Amino acid sequence: MRNETVLLLILLLSALLRSGSSSDTFNATQSIRDADVLVSVGETFVLGFFSPSDSGQRFLGIWYARVSGPTVVWVANRENPLNDSSGALSVDSLGNLIISSNNSASLVWSTNNSFLPAEVNSSPVVQLLDSGNLVLYQDVDKKVILWQSFDHPADTQLPNMKIGYKKTSSRTWSITSWRSYDDPRPGNCTYMADPTGYPQMFLYKDGAPHWRTGPWTGSRWSGIPEMRNKYIFNVFFVNDGDEFSITYTMINTSILSTLVVNETGTVDRMNWIEQEHRWTPMYSAPGEPCDYYNQCGPNGLCDPYKADQYMCSCFPGFQPRYPNHWSLRDTTGGCVRNTGASICQSGEGFVSINNTKLPDTSIAQVNMTMTLMECESACLRNCSCTAYASATESGGGSGCLMWYGELNDSRTFNIGQQIYIRVDAAELARETKMNSRNGDKKVIPEIMVPVLAAAFLLVLVFVILIIRHRRGGRRLPALWPRTPNNPSSVAKPLDTKELDRTSKSDAGLPSFKLSSVADFTDNFSLSNRLGVGGFGTVYKGVMSDGTEVAVKRLSEFSRQGDEEFKNEVNLIARLQHRNLVRMLGFCLEDNEKILVYEYLPNKSLDAFLFGWLTLSNWVGPICLDKSKKSLLDWRIRFDILTGVARGLMYLHQDSRLRVIHRDLKASNVLLDTAMQPKISDFGMARMCGGDQSEGTTNRVVGTYGYMSPEYAMEGVFSVKSDVYSFGILLLEIISGKKISSYYDEGSSTNLAGHFWELWKGGRCMEIVDESIAVDEPHSWKEVLKCIQIGLLCVQELPTDRPTMSTVVFMLGNETVLASPQQPAYTIRKKNNMGTTNNSSSDSAASINQATISIIEGR
Template sequence: MFFMGLAKKACTLLVFLVCLLSSTLVVCALDSIAPSVLIQEPQTVSSRNNMFTLGFFSPQNSTNRYVGIWYMSKSFIVWVANKNNPLTDSSGILAISENGNLVVLNGQKQVLWSTNVSHVASNFSAQLLDTGNLVLEDRITGEFVWQSFLHPSNTMLQGMELITNKSTGEKVLLTSWKSPFDPSNGRFSFGLEVRNVTELFVWEGNSPKWRSGPWNGMTFLEIPRVSSSNSQNRLVMKEQEGSLRLSFYLGNSISAVTLVSQGKVERRLWNSQMHVWELLKTMGPSGCDVYGKCGPFGICNSQSSPICSCLRGFEPKNKQEWERQNWTSGCVRSEPLLCERVKNDSQTSKIDGFFMMENVKVPDDAQVLPSYAQDAADCQTSCLKNCSCIAYAYETNLGCMVWSANLLDIQSFSYGGVDIYLRLAYLELGIGRRKMATSLIISVSIGTILITVSGYFLWKKCSKQKGEMQTQDKRIMTLKQVHVPELLLLDFRKLATATNNFEIANKLGQGGFGPVYKGKLEDGQEIAVKRLSRSSRQGMEEFINEVELISKLQHRNLVRLIGCCIEGEEILVYEYMPNKSLDAYIFDREHQNLFDWGRRFNIIEGIARGLLYLHRDSRLRIIHRDLKASNILLDKEMNPKISDFGMAKLFGGNEDQANTERIVGTYGYISPEYATEGLYSEKSDVFSFGVLLLEIVSGRKNTSFYEEAEFLTLLGFAWKLWMDDNVIPLIDPQIYDPMFHKDILRCIHIGLLCVQELAKDRPTMASVISMLESEMMDIRPPRQPAFTLRQTMSCAAEQILDNNELCSINIVTISNFQGR
């Protein structure tokens, strides 16, 4: 063994000397670092399969140098050594020190990083394994005395383990970068939490920000299994030496899990054909996934507005805070449970019951009962016998879970999750009220019969007259056909009072539907009142269409319809958006300085999420068909909300494209296939989104180029600059900052993908959101957009040009605009 070690050292030194003595610059392809061997730029160490490389690198937009490991290219760094002590120049050295540790030195031979192993020896060497694991090895015994897999950065590779010691609580965690350009320790960490159940957590400092749900022996309850069909693809949890260890395997595929600087966990798969990392899933603190978003006994539903509500039998602890959408105080029980009533010597005869909540994320801090709770019935009995038990759930692989403390971090899903049974007082279950209701029903029934008989004879005596309400009755009947019983019907007089008789001072703007006014109801609620103009070509069809669609949609990025009025005319009542519409800011030089890049990106992302909900995540499948800046409203926090669904179309489950002879929408935002052939689909909205994205970045309207000699639209201008690799003139000077250049460039890239001429080339909104959120995702190059370059043609008669009249251009249509 000793002589084999000497031979290996001699070979390594020989290779290194050959590299140094070469007449040209050579990057050595070593897979190990022996004592006395110095790795300096541009030298690297490669794994034997040439997949992983150890060497020096600089993050984008940074001049600092680090020693790290990357997979295939430096665009995906999986581990960093001196992440908190960067080199300031290219004089760094990676070597085995005299005491046997692997170290990073600067030009003054100061130690910036070390494996810091005690009791080391001079016969140690470092090797980069084919798994991406950098190990410090005793060359005589072959033992690993240190390995990077036990000291990870922000990325977990296949075979790496997240570890938690059950006794000491010590953990092997992923730690986020401080920013995409700074690999020093960030605010977030990711790892296993072992308590009554085992879960994955994202922490911000010591505070939990996201959790996975309990481990049931095969997967975490709120995370889909890696694969249900391939036995090679699996999560593995094992207990070893008092520690729980979690790892994952995807067969022959290369996969990685990364904790990004915003605290989100991204799972990626290497596409060997395209040579790119594909984003498979994003998890982490966002929206309802934020830990404890709605406080104790609150439940979060991302498809509701507001997203937080109290569990049945509970009410807000601080109603004023809840009205301001601050839900952290949570909810309190409305009616005491039986045990509490016994303490207070009140009614004791009525026992508690359970209310089932379907498809929810189980609350934090679950306790798993021993195996004597064989099924759901045993689980319920055990909970009911214990005064401290306030909820239970039964999951086949995990068994009986019970909760005795505040129920925290509950989320409602449209599918998946677990059914939770919440313990409620007798009265909260509705049982106690039934007997009281029986006598009331009998009394009401007798009264109803008497009134009906009297009304019949009164009707027989009256002549059958057709009054002025005939038209209104027709409207009411039409409205009932759309099946929106929850919609609030408001009378015209109240709306006139709320808007001071539709005073011009309260007018917010004018749309195709008609004027919009600000109003305030008697209870103080501020509203926006959209009144159908008599000169508008929109009528009952568009009115009913908007009522039917938007009343059934609930999303934070869609404007909320409060009610409508059909007394004499059609009026829609919306939640009031104090900051009006997006076009009032991005196209107005006086207001553009209020919109920095961060705010614009949040608006872009919010619009994208709203569209994804319309296309894929809502109960309905809807194409908006009129997405534009003036139809994006901004709430008091400048969050975007998509509005105006008068032109929207509902798709069936198997439909992905439709045709119409009536072209609606706004010039500049209409996709080419819709404008020329009447074909519309999700990709029509994607085209409109791409136009809107480029307008937000540039601060210019797509149709503002009609006087330009070369460009027909903003799309043509953007395409020319993109092809010239010079997009800075496209960017609004109010937002440009070299620090954000990469992010703005990525958005321009996505915008150009969305406005490609062929619908099949455009991405879906799901892909758009993945590209917006991913900082390392490789994005394919765009093809030339529609409506780009102005093409001139010779006129048939020369004298027409002499008279300064214009030639027609066959590829451009002239739309006949009509008020809506």
């Protein structure tokens, strides 16, 4: 997960390993020089010298041996790199591991231990274990450990490595980020345990709290709901008064897992899936505004699930300290007790808040022998106690946590703990009255529903009797049709927990029950959210048979109504192609419109192409790792654009009805485990007759930048509109840049126009993504051909653009290509405010990544 230089080094070392001999140990008479490596016995880890950048500086590190892409997990001389390749690792006469240089008289790095004479002899042994731990043993028996790298972590926590502290030995285990992406020196982000109050973990940035895990609940950190997944690793928590630490081991040893402190200020849990040869993020924190430490200030509660309000509010019994600041969304001042509140007076009590990340426990006291009732009494007796909660979740809750003073850094989750906030008599009465009203509102439906149901049944029976009487006692026809071969039998719906066969699409797709969809998405939990689109949110789900699915839940505020929903259901059900996403069913219940698709683990193309990933509603695209695009070599990119072209050709030509997608873009191209593309999101697609290739509409839908000019300006759409969108996508795949990318201030073009200018000047290879490794002349020629095809697709006049069948032919064959004409949307002009608009004529058209739903056509 570092840069290309390290990758080249590791490939070279791997070749050396295959061609020569290597060992996992060395002794005091040997050394590891710059060109040498240690390889663990199971060939899991490698120790050697490496350079993370072009600076030529050399570091001694440990990395995974068989992971595609360099993953350095430990660095010895972080603060003192070598400036040449003269370094060597050895054991000195005092029993310390040292790094020395032939070109320097000073010591580069040392374990710097002070051993007793009896601890040091003439036969110390150094071994690199399959756990990634570099161990210095007293002798060949390997029974006494003098030093180990696991006691001195870098930026990564590996399985069996401790994070925490031990009081008696004043030892601290923490991990610190690299200084930058290609600089292993200690950075400004440290993940460590907080020794004050009830233990918890903090991520500090520039010395200040940046994110907090919350306290230990017995099985997970309060602030990391994702740790509820117990199928990946076992977690071991120690808190015995002397040592506080947390370690983990893998249940499935084929999965490699690391916890990394990123130099950008996040803690990332990454799992390597050996069968799929890729790293997958399990969680990254802070990932949304409510994760940042004390986002809402003292006594404030951050709730990211509020749809119609600001996410910050005050705990019951509190009010904003600076109301005017809160109206401006500045909540750093937090909250104070309500004016006139009388704490420690008769009639006071506690108000419960559900599903929270418990506040900062630095000022909390814990008593693990108390029950929750005893905890409440103890807190009530102490006027300084502001809140209490169970210390653990196990067994319904046990132990007692009590807070004294302000409540900092609390937020809500879909799954969390319950905390009880101290309030005065007046506030308690208000909360009780409010809860009572809410309870009454719930009681009314509970009473009325069965009454109305009974009344409906009586009316239904009455109507049936009348009909039978009028028909002379003839039976009503069966609700389920009889089978032709057996007139006495009645076909019944499938008896499953998930399907409701009483409702189907016109194309025969099954309808899922809403309760079943909620079950296999964990009630649409935030942790299962894959992304947010123009019409709703997509969640990952697991059906009862273990099938993974992607669930698209249309927003109630979405402009996609019943027409678009039925369109997408009926359309995709009829489309069968390897490069189109497959729909498994739908749900239309209680005003919910839900589509169930096959799950594609690599998600969308834009996550790889641009290195961005949307984590939630509250956090837009954030850059996780721009080197992610390096996974898309030229061959993979070419296969992706070829697959998309074949999918469009099927829609335009080979399917029973001609289909115009109208919203083709990188985020609507999903990738399966083999990185094969599948076109998704057909909510805006239009079906045409077999001899119809275009139409008009006054509802222009799509994404600016990808929309052809005739469609965006005049509402005229055709198969050539999709060709234009494909051309833009092709240019994005080659350049690794979005259509909305801007260049130097003097430029007058967007991405397509920039390609055109470089094409005219014979310099179009300048814009090819630098992460594409194109070494062979044949590959360069192929890239140039694709650029020319892309420019042919984005020509301004639809008649000048090729059809998708022609595009597929040009991609797969050597042929003479036509010279492209000037593309649309290339001219930009400055407005009076000094900003830039995109336009193909005098009319300006904005270009962004938002999907638009309704625009009046001209």
